Amino acid sequence: MRSDIIKLYKDVHTWTGIVSGLLLFIAFYAGAITMFEAPLQRWASPPAPFGELTPLEDSQQLIDRVLADYPDARRGYQIVFQPSAQFPARMSWQLPNPEAHDHDPPEFMHANLTADNKLIVAGSEASPVSQLVDDLHRQVGLMLPHEIAMPIMGSVALLYGVALVSGVIVLLPTLVQDLFAFRLGKNLKRLWLDFHNLLGVFSLPFHLVMALTSVIFAFHDQIYDAQEALVYRGENAFIQTARDASASPASGDKLSPALIAARLQEQQPEFEPHRMIVNDAAQRGPSLVVFGSNPRYGNRSPDGGVVGLDPYTGDIVATDYMPGMQSGWGATITSFFTLHFGSYGGNTVRWAYFFLGLGGAALFYTGNLLWLETRRKKQKKSTAAQAVEQRRSARILGPLTVGVSLGCIAGISVSIAAAKVLPALVADIGHWHTSIYYLVFVAFIGWAFLRGTALGAVDLLRAAALATGLIPLISLAALLAPGFGWNYSDGSGLVDVVASLGAIILALLGRRTAQRIRRAPHDSLWYIAPAAPLAPAEPGKLERT
């Protein structure tokens, strides 16, 4: 390939990458965590007051009593087959909220019958911290109003798409020679580049999927509007198809939830039902749908797919979003969602996406380091004695890279750890989680600028290790101190294990970085000048002597 084209795309790759890289770091780090949103929410949520789930056979009684006492539930309710932190009781219904936006998470009431037939009704105490992580993921770390954040996210995704294509073009001529090369040597830039290429090439399909789907997640409304305004008119006007009028004969009795579950099991044994929603006044679609998952197929949403049933016979009537029963077209569209969410193949794919997401974050971090290494001023022989004054762009981007990425990691960690403390102290928990995240995030960036890239990285890696270590420490405190916090003996203990490992890795990285800045050449980004009049006093241990 012509060298000028390579150079051209190298420029394109550099600038699209540098503009989008840090926002993508946040999106990928938070996105990796969202793969385990359910256990995280369970870990973070206080014990629900409902006790044992009402037996499924008794749920009709529960429904009758709730419908008699709570008019809101008459507009639609759900019966939970598999309890979660979000839906801890057998029955729940949505509270009407006329002021809510489309994208606001709905608020639920939950109801359960105790063994001695007492009806317990309570609002949701599920922790909002998993939603915060999800929002950070979807809005590339910007907790701005949805209408502002989404176009920014979409633009970042477009830049990211172009960065992927241009990155591949740049690598193509030397692909074979570079791909399996991992040159551990004196040339650190070469090492970072090899690592960057290795990550990029081997996770390219994952990244292409993420870029292309995110563009649509951000802009689908605008594209639909533009299509309606410009494309589907005149000769191309939408064709109208008659709606399926095969409504069931509304006679006899509706099946109880237990019978519905049994009928569904009979027809689709591999489909694992999570909850069923009854909505007699449904504007579109069937009046009874069951949400659940089937790991053998692609599921439309992170929680799975949905099937429509006839409430009188339990026959499957709507399969548009039912894993394994979709038409070819439907399965094709679903695959775009599935590939983004990793909602196929169960826990194996969940872990794979978790590591691919962290790998993505590392790709963007190394990309920024490469930018810095390429632009740093090399030391001339004549000035061997002094540190090299780096360009302003490097003096800004260096601390920014370190501060944003480690600030994001630590901010999320501290905010998660706070979940076991906040409910006892404050009322508006969601607001506190967001504030804590930003407080830590901004403090990290500030500290990075105060201390410079190298010393900032060492301090902040240690601080991020401590922040992440807070998660298992809080759990430990809850275990030891009676009346404080909570712990569950289920899969949510995973959160403590992963956080402990994360803290250890961050601490080791901090140690390595501290060693490195002691050995760094004078023109390195990681070089720390010996205590000079201009530099602020450094802790003795980091000083060069």
Add this chain to the structure above:
Amino acid sequence: MKPFRYTSSDWFGKASAGLLLGFLLSLALGGLLARYGLGGVAPFSIQHQLTMWLVSPLLVIILSACFLFRSSAQAWLWLGGANVFAWVLLAL
């Protein structure tokens, strides 16, 4: 004569053509698929959704390739011409 060499110096002209005209062209291509390939689509049907999804890969391809035009003017001309062609075909 010196052979032509690409540079990134006129990136803004090319990228803006790629973004604006590329978006319109992607819309038109989706419409052409709907009309001539799928025999029309019902609103928000799965086929309609597919023509919407198509915008993303097409736009990324056009945005990535637009730097291969020799100048901003050529980018606007060629992508503009492709748009005229596609939209006329759609309006027929």
